[in-house]
Amino acid sequence: MTVHDEVSIAGVPWPVYKVLSVVIGLVVLGIVAIATTTAAPAVLAGAAAATVTWVVLRPFQRAG
Incomplete structure (x- = not known):
């Protein structure tokens, strides 16, 4: 089984943790x-949530 750690957005591969960070930031911004x-x-909370998510999940990204 192959696990993909990237999502293609407009033909550009994004690591999953970055996409997740952006989504969480937008959700927090909306709430x-x-x-x-x-x-x-709203903007400050969304930016903070996205940044914390990005920093926390980055070490779990597989190199390769």
């Missing part, structure tokens, strides 16, 4: 935007 109805906390 905070709905909860606070202001842009600044």
